[in-house]
Amino acid sequence: MATTDFVTGLFGLAGKTAIVTGSSKGIGRVIAIELAQAGAKVVLSSRTPGGADAVAKEIADLGGEAVALSLEVRDETSVKAFVEQAHAALGRIDILVNNAGIYPAGEFLTASTEHWDTIHETNVRGLFLCLREVAARMRADGQGGRIINISSMGSIRPAAPIRFAYDASKAAVNRMTEDAASAFAADRIQVNAILPGPIDTGRMDRNDEAAMKMHNAVLRRVPLGRYGTPHDIAAAAIFLASPASSFITGQTLVVDGGFVVR
Numbered sequence: 001m002a003t004t005d006f007v008t009g010l011f012g013l014a015g016k017t018a019i020v021t022g023s024s025k026g027i028g029r030v031i032a033i034e035l036a037q038a039g040a041k042v043v044l045s046s047r048t049p050g051g052a053d054a055v056a057k058e059i060a061d062l063g064g065e066a067v068a069l070s071l072e073v074r075d076e077t078s079v080k081a082f083v084e085q086a087h088a089a090l091g092r093i094d095i096l097v098n099n100a101g102i103y104p105a106g107e108f109l110t111a112s113t114e115h116w117d118t119i120h121e122t123n124v125r126g127l128f129l130c131l132r133e134v135a136a137r138m139r140a141d142g143q144g145g146r147i148i149n150i151s152s153m154g155s156i157r158p159a160a161p162i163r164f165a166y167d168a169s170k171a172a173v174n175r176m177t178e179d180a181a182s183a184f185a186a187d188r189i190q191v192n193a194i195l196p197g198p199i200d201t202g203r204m205d206r207n208d209e210a211a212m213k214m215h216n217a218v219l220r221r222v223p224l225g226r227y228g229t230p231h232d233i234a235a236a237a238i239f240l241a242s243p244a245s246s247f248i249t250g251q252t253l254v255v256d257g258g259f260v261v262r
C-alpha cells in the first residue's frame with residue numbers, strides 16, 4: 001500500500017504558491033516555514049524592508065523557496081503593490097494566510113479611541129485589504145484558491161477583558177470569513193479561519209513572576225494540559241490549504257486544546 005503517496009496527496013502542497021502576512025516572527029514565521037516544507041513556494045511579509053529576510057533564508061536552508069517583501073497592511077497602496085509583486089514572483093497565488101495582526105492590551109474604561117482604531121486598522125481593515133486584493137487576483141487567474149484568516153479563540157469566548165478591542169476585531173474577522181466564503185465560492189476560492197487558543201511562542205519572560213502566574217492560570221483552563229505551539233496552528237493551516245479540505249469553506253476552526261469547552 002502506497003501510504004506515503006496517499007498522505008502526500010492529501011496534505012502535500014507541491015506546485016502550490018502561498019502568501020503569509022506577518023511572517024517575520026511568531027506564528028506567521030512557523031506557518032511560512034511549514035508551508036514551504038509541505039512543498040509550497042512562499043512569499044513572506046513584514047512591515048520593514050528586509051524584516052523577513054532571515055525567515056526566507058531559513059526556508060532556503062531547508063530546501064524550500066521563499067521571497068521576502070515589505071508590506072503595511074493598513075495602507076491600501078502598499079497592499080496592492082505587495083500583491084502585484086507577490087504574483088509576479090510566484091506566477092500565481094494559490095494560498096493566502098492572513099496572519100498579520102496586533103494585540104495590545106487595554107482596559108474598557110481607560111482605553112482610548114486611538115487604541116481601538118489602531119487595533120481595528122490592522123486586524124480588520126488590513127485583513128480585508130489583503131483578502132480583497134488576493135481574491136481579485138485569484139478570480140482573474142481562474143484557478144481557485146484558499147484564503148485562511150487567523151482569528152482568535154477570544155472572538156467567541158471571553159478570556160481576557162484587557163483584550164476586548166482585539167477580541168472584537170477578531171469577531172469581525174469571523175464574520176468576514178463567512179461572507180467571503182459565500183461571495184467567492186463560485187470562483188472555487190475557499191475561505192476559512194483558524195482560531196488559536198493559548199499559544200506559547202517562546203517570547204514570555206519566565207523570570208517575570210506576574211507573567212508566570214498568568215501563564216499558569218491559563219494553563220489550568222486547558223483540558224489537554226498544555227499550551228499550544230505555533231506548529232499546532234501551522235498544521236491547521238496546512239490542512240486548510242491542502243486537498244484534504246477540498247469541501248470545507250466558511251468555517252472557523254478552533255485550535256485551543258479544549259479551552260472553549262471548559
